[in-house]
Amino acid sequence: VARHLLARGAEVQVFLAAPSEKVTGDSRINHDAYVDLGGALIELPPGAPLTPLEAALAEADIVVDALFGTGLDRPIEGHLADVIGVLNTATCLCIALDVPSGLDADSGAPLGAAVQADETVTFGHLKIGLLTPEGARLAGNVHVVDLGVPDRPILAQVGHVAEVIRKETIGAYLRPREASVYKHQAGNVLVIAGSSGKLGAALLTARAAMRTGAGLVTICTWADAAPAMESRVVELMTTAIDPAHLEASLDRALAGRRAVAIGPGFGLDERARAAVDHVVLGWDGLKVVDADALTHFVGRPEALATARGSLILTPHSGELGRLLGRSSRAIEEDRFGAVREAVALTRATVLLKGARTVIAIPDGRMFICMAGNPALATAGSGDVLTGMIAALLCSMEPAAAASAGVLIHALAGDVWRAQTGSDRGLLASEIAELVPGLIAALAAGVDPLSA
Incomplete structure (x- = not known):
């Protein structure tokens, strides 16, 4: 990079964070070519003062971070951590190559010190570590640069870990309905949710299912809460x-349903646990399991692997942490590893919510949503997503329904931010109101953010 910049007339300084005699291979070839062109090079081996670097950064327009690449597998400490600390205090634009130095390219967790970049230029394809909340924060805006090699031989040689959920893919799932469709064909969803003082969660879930296209939605809740509902x-x-008569009343409610959403605001007492077990483990249908329903499996997540029918689990990092017996922070440090572990343990489709929502399914595939923004961090947002996925399950297989629900939900946040200019203040009910327009745009092949 320095050699090409120098050849194009830029004023360039290179700082080596190690003695130059340790530079080998292709790096050595480019090192020598840069020096032969008259390029300025300053060595900063361990123990050397960093004042020359600080002075150069104070005058620079851009700093390029090329300390470490994707192969880093150990924490950055000592002298190199100090170098990164100086980079992070600079006020000029920081551009990282491939991944910010110090970022684990596989997990997205910082390995000790890590560079905070404004822009990251990554080569060939996205690195999965850039797609976590922490990876995205450290990378800034990410640009994928073609290596000039066709994708097919690269993927045939090394494979891929995950796929980014694309608008075009989801649009293809959203087929126009026949003119003769009736409400039961459009989707019959049962929402088992809500309890005294927690009716809002059930209402948000059910209304989201309606807005996502379900033709008939029924809220199934406790007898003492039903009149208020x-x-x-x-x-x-x-x-x-x-x-x-818990099981009998649940079986009557379940009869004829295409999909069930269970958990939001449902309660954590023994009667709720009995109801959750009856439905989640015993009903042979399509189920979205969220919130309180997930909490009932803390200490026994392997029971979910025995469930009849198909499950989509929708935890946030705290809920998944409780299921796996670790902290929310530990889940965030390795979101991909955690969601894979959850799938292996439960044999369910697992959707780990948050910035850069991750979906993992039992056949090994994994999907990542790049859309969304902080406005979606609002009470009830997850309840809306649960209802959306339940409605989509009426016409799609589970992986497609989960992916479509996540992307449409995230795009609702992005459209709202584009309309208001704000990253806060979104109400969960407003997410659902945007869904029909988003479905129409995606089905027509129109980018909702450019419409």
Whole structure:
């Protein structure tokens, strides 16, 4: 990079964080070519003062971070950590090559010190570590540069770890409906959610399912909460769970349903646990398991592997941490490893929510959502996503429904931010209101953010 910049007339200084005699291979060839062109080179071996670097950064327009690449597998400490510390205090634009130095290219976790870049130029394809919340924060804007080699031989040789969810892919899933479709064909969803004082979660889930295209949505909640629920619904139906005849009342509610969403605001007492076990483990259908329903499997996540039917689990990092017996921070430090572990343990499709939501499915595939913004960090946002996925399950296989739900939900946040200019203040109910327009745009092949 320095050699090409010098040849194009830029004023360039190179700082080596080690003695130049340790530079070998292709790096040595380019080192010598740069020096032969008259390039300025300053060595900063361990123990050397960093004041020359500080002085150069104070005058520079751009600093290029090329300390480490994707092969880093140890924490950065000592002298090199000090160098990175100086880079991170600079006020000029920082551009990282491939990945910011110090970022684990596989997990997205910082290995000790890590460069905070403004822009990252990565080669060939995205590195999975750039697609985590922490990786995205450290990388800034990411640009993928073609290596001039066709994708097919590269992928045939090294494979790929995950796929980015693309608008074009989701648009292809959203087929126009036949003119003769009726409400049961459009999708019959049961939302098992809500309890006294927590009715909002059930309403958000159910209304999101309606806005995503379900033709009939019924809220199934506790008998002591049902009267209050009935006074707040118009398009939705309700049915009550009788604790004295719990399984029978649940079976009546489940009859004829295409998909079930269970968990939001449902409760954590023994009657709720019995209801969750009956539905999640015993009902042979399509289920989205969220919130309180997930918490009932803390200490026994392997029970989910025995469930009849198909499961989509939708934890955030705290919920997944409780399922796997570790902290939320530990999950965030290796989101990909954690979600793979959860799939192996539960044999379910697992959707780890958050910035850069990750979806992993039992056949080994993994999908990552690049859309979304901090406005989606609002109470009830996850309940809306649960309802959306349940509705989409009525017409799609689980991996497609999870991917479509996640992308549409994230795009709703991006459209709202584009309309308001704000990264805060979004209400969960507003997410659902944007869904029909997003579905129409994606189905027509139109980018909602450019429409």
